[in-house]
Amino acid sequence: MKNSKENILTNSYVIMLLALIACFLWGSAFPSIKIGYKLFEINKTNTYGKILFAGYRFLLSSMLILIFCTISKLSIKIKKEAFFKLILLGVIQTFLQYIFFYIGLSNTSGVKGAIISSSNTFFSVLLPHFFYREDKITYKRLIGVILGFIGVVIVNLKAGSFDGGFKFTGEGFIILSSLAGAFAGIYTKKLAKDISPFAVSGYQLFTGSIALILVGTLGASQNITFTTKGSILLLYMAFISAAAFSIWAVLLKYNGVGKVSIYKFSIPIIGSFLSFFLLNESFKSSNVIFAIILVSLGIYLINKK
Template sequence: MKGIFQHKWSVIGIAVFCSILWGSAFPVLKVSYEELQMAQDDIAAKIVFAGGRFLLAGLMVLLFLMFSTWKRIKVTRRQFFVLIILGIVQTSLQYFFFYNGLANVTGMQGAILSSAGTFFTVLLAHFYYRSDRMNWRKSVGLILGFVGIAVANWGQEFQISFQWDGEGFMILSGLTAAIATIMAKELATGIHPFAITGWQLTIGGFIMLVIGFPFLKEGDIIYTHFGLGLFIYSALLSALAFALWYSLLKYNNAGELSMYKFIVPVSGAILSAIFIPGERLNNFILVAIALVAIGIIIVNYHKKA
């Protein structure tokens, strides 16, 4: 198993696969909102939907770990405390902003705005790691990336649209993801990647359900067979993508892997245009995708020695 996560071409293939899975989340969630008839401003329904998804995803990973290498599911008291913190930050908080923000932007905008997390990670690493300081290359990449995010919100009249509970929440989701990335790298040492994934998704999802259920009213979520299928798919993609990505991080340089994250906004925008009724790629979105993708590649590019 270790060799798969270290061989050059399998690493590239897995990184690309994970990025496409994450990109598919944008149209899946937007279509789910419509299919399950969740009101745009219904925060409780989205918290419950997200909580159920991540609880199921986390349990999938833990069950797999239990039947394959069950000893790795065990963690110490200190490690479990770390996993609770990760569950709160990386699952509960990040996806509170993500689910509610995505309801108020298009799927294509959401895919591009979510890339802010990559650029925030570079900024935070500058202040946290002495060996990962900013330089002219990273500065250029950050500028291109944030300009691309701004272009994604331009209308035909060249006016930038911004809603605090839309674009604002998506950017806060990216910032939370960046904080969680550094936390996971620093705090979760000694824990198996699948255990990190399973526990933090399970804990975070459970917390969201506890918070959301008391405010959920009858009729807030109308279940259908198709909607249930979308829900299960979204749980599977989370379990698979996070578990594989953490495994890659264990054996590979985080900066080199992050370069493949440029595929997330690209695949997310293209899949949104294909599957979400009324969404079409336009010049603003294409320029935004290009700027964000180039920005991500530049900030994560490392010359071979």
């Protein structure tokens, strides 16, 4: 017999609402990161500066989760053996995923990076087939994830998007980043069964951020510049990660990985809209509308009983 909390968090409409809130937050990170690079004076070639920037963001995120849990009187106590598991999750989800992503993105075009990184959702829907009974691949699930992936390609597609071939430290690293993110989602579900989702998010962000800061500090050729505006933006970006990762951990605790992860196809679409409004970046409205239709169909097929 499901308890009332589980009944609520397995309701399709609640899943959709919470997943889209998380995806909206992650989508807002696209223009926020670009603005952040300007405010912190991080140029395009300063890969280690970007890693350091990410490390500060995720460290602050973990602190926000700790403050929230303290105010809300939510326990984040864990057993010693669980702590080592959370360190592993932090290495996979926060450290490796973003190390591969930032280095990969610095060695390929932004458009190719955006399209290839969406393979995270593709892997997140298909890989759980081998780990969880409720996430078995069906023809509807396969068609749904293909439609979603095509939607992401369309919203990012521009003339010459795929020029330049394949480079392992570019496109290859972004694929590795996507794989790390997919496996992290599977592992998050496993850990969230016995550990508070807020503890899962807080500890993995903390351990992963420390590793990012160490690598960024050792490799950066110049320090990043802190300003009042930059610090306010960094605080918002920390909130993005704290809220989105926590919501995601709660959803994964009670639902199949594939059922939840399909919503991540909406992130680049949301990012495109917000980049248009905040950065005046152009996009083809017909492409975006078509992408929204395909992603919506994909979500419908995967969640249709």
